Amino acid sequence: MSFVWEWLTNPAYWQGSDGIWVRLAEHLGYAAITLVVAAAIGIPLGLWIGHTGRGRLAVVNLANGVRSVPTLGLLFVAVLVLGPLLAGDIAFLVPAIFVLVVLAVPPILAGAYAGIESVDPSARDAARGMGMSSWQVLWRVEVPCALPLIFSGLRSSTLQVIATATLTASISLGGLGRFLIDGQAYRDYGQMAGGAVLVAALAMAVDLVFAVVQRIAVSPGLVPVRTSRRSARTRLVPNPA
Amino acid sequence: MIALREVTKVYPGGTAAVEGLSLVMPTGQITVLVGPSGCGKTTTLRMINRMIEPTSGTIEVDGRDTASLNPGVLRRGMGYVIQGGGLFPHRTVLDNIATVPLLLGWDRRRARSVAAEQMERVGLASGLAKRYPNELSGGQQQRVGVARALAADPPVMLMDEPFSAVDPVVREQLQDEFLRLQAELGKTIVFVTHDIDEAIKLGDQVAVLRVGGALAQLAAPAELLADPADDFVADFLGRDRGYRGLAFTAAPDLPIAPEPTVVLGADGDTARLTAAGRGWLLVVDQADAPLGWVQPTQLSGAVTRETLHRGGTVATVGGSLRAALDAALSSPSRRGVLVDDDGRLVGTVRAQDVLTEIEREPQRSPS
Ligand SMILES: Nc1ncnc2c1ncn2[C@@H]1O[C@H](COP(=O)(O)OP(=O)(O)OP(=O)(O)O)[C@@H](O)[C@H]1O
Ligand SMILES: [Mg+2]
Numbered sequence: 001m002s003f004v005w006e007w008l009t010n011p012a013y014w015q016g017s018d019g020i021w022v023r024l025a026e027h028l029g030y031a032a033i034t035l036v037v038a039a040a041i042g043i044p045l046g047l048w049i050g051h052t053g054r055g056r057l058a059v060v061n062l063a064n065g066v067r068s069v070p071t072l073g074l075l076f077v078a079v080l081v082l083g084p085l086l087a088g089d090i091a092f093l094v095p096a097i098f099v100l101v102v103l104a105v106p107p108i109l110a111g112a113y114a115g116i117e118s119v120d121p122s123a124r125d126a127a128r129g130m131g132m133s134s135w136q137v138l139w140r141v142e143v144p145c146a147l148p149l150i151f152s153g154l155r156s157s158t159l160q161v162i163a164t165a166t167l168t169a170s171i172s173l174g175g176l177g178r179f180l181i182d183g184q185a186y187r188d189y190g191q192m193a194g195g196a197v198l199v200a201a202l203a204m205a206v207d208l209v210f211a212v213v214q215r216i217a218v219s220p221g222l223v224p225v226r227t228s229r230r231s232a233r234t235r236l237v238p239n240p241a
Numbered sequence: 242m243i244a245l246r247e248v249t250k251v252y253p254g255g256t257a258a259v260e261g262l263s264l265v266m267p268t269g270q271i272t273v274l275v276g277p278s279g280c281g282k283t284t285t286l287r288m289i290n291r292m293i294e295p296t297s298g299t300i301e302v303d304g305r306d307t308a309s310l311n312p313g314v315l316r317r318g319m320g321y322v323i324q325g326g327g328l329f330p331h332r333t334v335l336d337n338i339a340t341v342p343l344l345l346g347w348d349r350r351r352a353r354s355v356a357a358e359q360m361e362r363v364g365l366a367s368g369l370a371k372r373y374p375n376e377l378s379g380g381q382q383q384r385v386g387v388a389r390a391l392a393a394d395p396p397v398m399l400m401d402e403p404f405s406a407v408d409p410v411v412r413e414q415l416q417d418e419f420l421r422l423q424a425e426l427g428k429t430i431v432f433v434t435h436d437i438d439e440a441i442k443l444g445d446q447v448a449v450l451r452v453g454g455a456l457a458q459l460a461a462p463a464e465l466l467a468d469p470a471d472d473f474v475a476d477f478l479g480r481d482r483g484y485r486g487l488a489f490t491a492a493p494d495l496p497i498a499p500e501p502t503v504v505l506g507a508d509g510d511t512a513r514l515t516a517a518g519r520g521w522l523l524v525v526d527q528a529d530a531p532l533g534w535v536q537p538t539q540l541s542g543a544v545t546r547e548t549l550h551r552g553g554t555v556a557t558v559g560g561s562l563r564a565a566l567d568a569a570l571s572s573p574s575r576r577g578v579l580v581d582d583d584g585r586l587v588g589t590v591r592a593q594d595v596l597t598e599i600e601r602e603p604q605r606s607p608s
Contacts, residue, residue: 126327129292130341130389131317144331219331221373 003190004197013191018178020198026174027202030165033097035158038104042157043150046112050146051138056113063106071164075099079171089173096168103164104157111153115146148222151214155207162203166195176202242268243289243397243429248298250284250454258284259454262298266446268396271423271430273444275437277477281454282433283324286399289431290316302397317344320390324401324433326382328374334360334385335370341393352392359388364418380411387419391426398430404439416442437478441466441485449474463489487563487599495565495598497558497579497588505532505549509540521574524549529585531555531578555580558587566595 007013014020049056078095086094119142127141143150169177179195182188243266250259258281266272274282287293289300291312300307307315320341329337335356342352360367363384374382383403390398404415420443423430434440440447441462449457449465451473458470466486469475475482502525503512516522516537524532524544533549540548553572556564558579568577569592576589 120327120330122323122325122327123329125292126321126323127329127340129287129290129316129321129323129327131313131315131344133313136344141329141331145329147331219373221330221332221375 004193007188007190007194008197013194020179023174023176023178024198024202027162027165027176027199028206030096030100030168030173030175031158031161031206034100034104034161034165035154037097038101038108038157038161039154041101042105042108042153043112046109046150046153047116047138047143047146049109050113050116051134051142059109059113063109066102066106069102071099071103072167072170074102075167075171092168092171092173096171096173099167100161100165104161107157107160108153111149111151111156112146115149115153116142118149119145144219145222147218148214151210151218155210155214158206158210159203162206163199166199242266242301242303243272243431244301245285245288246299246301248285248288248295248300250281250288250293251296257453259288259295262450262454262456264448264456264459266429266431268303268429269427270445271432271443273432273434273440273447274450275434275440275444275447275477276450276457277452278435280450280452282435282450283401284454285450286401286431286433289399290319290321292316317341317393318395318397320393320395320398320400320428322386322390322398322400322403324405326374326386326406328382328385328389330374333371333373334365334377337374337385338389338392340389341395345393356388356392359392362391362422363388379407380415383407383415396429398428400430401433402435403432405434405436412439419443441488449477461489484563484566487566488561490562490599492556492560492562492565492595492598495579495590496594497590498576500576500578500586500589502529502531502586503535503544505544505546508543509537512537512540512544519574521550521572521576523574523578523586523589525586531580531586534573553578556590557582562595562599565590566592566599569595 016022045059048054049059075095078098079092082095082098083091123141123145124137127137132140165175166177166180168175169181176195176199179191179198183190183192183195245262245264248259248262249257251257262281262285264272274285276282284293288295289302289307291307291310302310302315329340332340335353338356338359339349339352342355343349347355357367357370360370365381365384365388369377369381374385377385383406387400387403390400404412404419407415416439432440432443434443444462446459446461447465448459451457457477458465458474460468460470463486465474466478466482466489469478469482500523501515501517501519502523503515505524505526507515512522512535520536520538521534522537524535526532532546533551534553535544535548535550550573553574554564554568555578556568558581565577565579568579569575569590570577572578572589574589576591577595578589579587581587
């Protein structure tokens with residue numbers, strides 16, 4: 001273990017154009033682009049499916065099918081097919097992002113539609129009965145109530161993307177995967193294990209950020225009563241009825 | 242006024258939930274739809290605000306065919322209390338209540354202040370305003386549902402079993418408050434319940450539906466009890482119809498006898514002296530409000546709360562024959578206690594005098 005520690009704490013490895021800082025930034029960059037694209041596809045589609053109840057079966061099957069595709073194989077196929085169409089770095093970046101997006105969409109999509117489907121039907125019904133339009137029902141009731149599951153889809157997708165983005169190094173892109181591949185090539189186990197530790201640490205840090213955002217974004221009324229801080233506070237108010 | 246004309250609803254799949262229903266619901270009155278589960282009550286209610294479109298027939302609100310109105314506008318003009326509550330879990334009590342005012346485009350501050358007024362109106366403490374629905378008791382949630390429907394002061398209220406999910410004591414409390422509120426507001430209310438006692442208590446008129454959604458009888462509660470249209474209605478009304486019907490006849494001039502009393506805390510000798518040989522003696526408080534009965538001969542000391550027999554109900558002078566009769570029947574002395582509107586003792590009445598009154602008017606016209 002000590003060589004992992006030595007590798008991680010040696011300032012020399014952190015600096016420079018192939019140092020840890022740069023690789024971290026690249027890795028985060030791939031993950032961020034992937035998640036933005038995947039969310040832009042998965043969330044609207046999931047909301048639509050949940051709200052209208054249409055197309056659910058087709059999408060569930062498709063998502064499950066995608067899950068069974070081997071990621072590395074898909075990556076090589078994508079490079080072979082998309083690569084020649086593009087020039088320069090983009091020739092590798094676009095296929096890599098494409099594959100990551102394919103991987104990232106299903107959990108986000110599932111979270112969004114499961115979130116909408118989990119909304120109490122009587123709340124939805126009351127919203128309509130009070131004169132809300134279909135659009136108002138979606139944005140004022142369904143989406144706010146679906147947020148916990150939307151977040152959980154985003155978070156599991158994020159963890160998966162950060163872990164899988166190491167594969168980009170195998171098609172000569174950057175990211176933390178470089179340390180794994182280069183470490184193996186040079187039999188530098190400190191670098192390999194250190195890279196793995198960094199991937200895990202990055203995933204946890206990003207998840208923590210999501211947890212904080214979720215805490216702020218989700219109404220306290222949707223948090224189970226026992227764990228909400230509010231209920232502990234309001235219990236002090238005498239109950240009049 | 243809401244008028245249903247020959248309204249039929251057949252669901253896809255062929256269930257005829259409502260069939261040829263014609264019904265007029267007068268302005269400012271409570272019309273109760275009652276009937277066994279699955280008889281089409283909810284379907285009927287939801288056709289009024291077009292949550293469900295009738296298969297055939299027309300529904301008019303104040304002379305206008307609802308089919309010609311925008312559903313959103315129609316619904317925002319009608320308070321709707323949904324079966325099962327339907328509160329928004331992500332919104333505080335106050336914001337739940339402010340929903341329709343905000344939809345109508347009121348500014349936030351005005352919507353919130355009106356919501357706070359509604360909370361007071363339905364008996365919700367202001368301390369609950371910032372709570373979320375999952376932090377409320379069942380009774381409180383139902384009150385929020387009613388307050389939310391009332392918030393924009395709609396002339397029409399559609400209420401689908403609003404008091405069904407609470408225990409009998411709370412339900413009775415909510416019903417009493419509801420009647421008090423309606424006396425103040427005079428809304429046109431369509432009230433759905435499967436509880437015939439609730440229907441009889443709350444309705445100005447009661448529509449009894451049979452399974453399949455046909456109207457079995459439309460009548461005022463007293464008439465319903467006195468003259469059920471057929472066996473189905475009679476069965477549905479249940480037992481004790483004669484007795485329950487007495488609730489709708491005001492007791493006119495019952496012979497009220499003065500009743501000797503002692504104040505709580507009096508000593509045993511005073512009690513025995515006052516009773517002058519009667520088995521039971523009425524105990525009152527300082528304000529002359531009846532508290533219960535004691536048997537002076539059984540007293541070992543003073544008249545205390547522990548010695549009181551509280552079995553007797555108390556009727557109000559000018560109240561119903563049912564209340565007067567029940568007061569007499571439930572009193573251990575068989576003398577029914579009558580009080581005035583402020584709760585002060587007036588005197589007592591005997592069951593046979595109430596019965597004489599009932600027999601004197603055998604052909605009571607429904608009130
Ligand atoms: N969306 C629907 N599709 C098909 N059938 C329906 C639908 N909604 C209700 N029904 C059927 O129509 C009939 C009337 O239902 P409705 O909900 O109006 O009854 P209800 O009188 O309100 O009953 P409850 O007292 O149980 O609430 C029932 O047989 C029910 O199964
Ligand atoms: Mg119903």
